[in-house]
Amino acid sequence: MVVRIGELSRRTGVPSRMLRYYEEQGLLGALRSDNGYRCYGEAAVSRVQQIRGLLDAGLTTEIIRRILPFLEGPEGIHVHPACLTPELEGLLRGEVARIQARIDCLARNRDALLGYLAAVRPGSP
Template identity: 75%
Template sequence: MRIGELSRRTGVPTRMLRYYEEQDLLHPERTGNGYRVYGEPAVYRVQQIRGLLDSGLTTEIIRRILPFLNKPDEIHLHPECLTPETAALLRGEAERIQQRIDCLARNRDAIHAYLAVVQPGAPPGPPTGQT
């Protein structure tokens, strides 16, 4: 698919898709006339990038860990490609990610606890409780 369709399917402006490519996060093919062409997996990949950016990771970090973030059933990188430095980087980032998770979970719980106190009877789950 071309950039427009990818944009529509992900909700990410084309400007950003080009930016992510410039940042080495996406690597679309090109047709004869220079148009970018993306494969189907690009949709998930873009969503993944967006989620990580939204969670405070920088494009630089994402670029470095993205190659290792695929499903284990499609591990294409041979272990030889993993230098000790890279392993340390991955462990370090996993830890920083965990810290974010802890912080977010703490505050999510605090919000739910507050709502539970002032509005007993509304479950903390998906139901928005409009009615």
């Protein structure tokens, strides 16, 4: 089954503008019909969901573009060992450190807010 960009947008919840951006970044491929419309195969639905998940996890489009061809399924990051070059390993380790720094910052902010609430409303969680 072939779908056009509007249908892909509707089925994935990703705006058409973002789908065009994914195409520009080399994350998503589209064929062109005789009239110039973008056409996507049925697999594009799961590919877009996978891209969204990776972006939501904090990965950059550069890293996603490099690992996307080697992912084994939409449920998680299962990179084939042949994909892991020293350069990519360095990029991924950098992403892990960046994500951990964000987690640490969020935890400090959470603790500060909980401390404030406990100070102004003793006994509240």
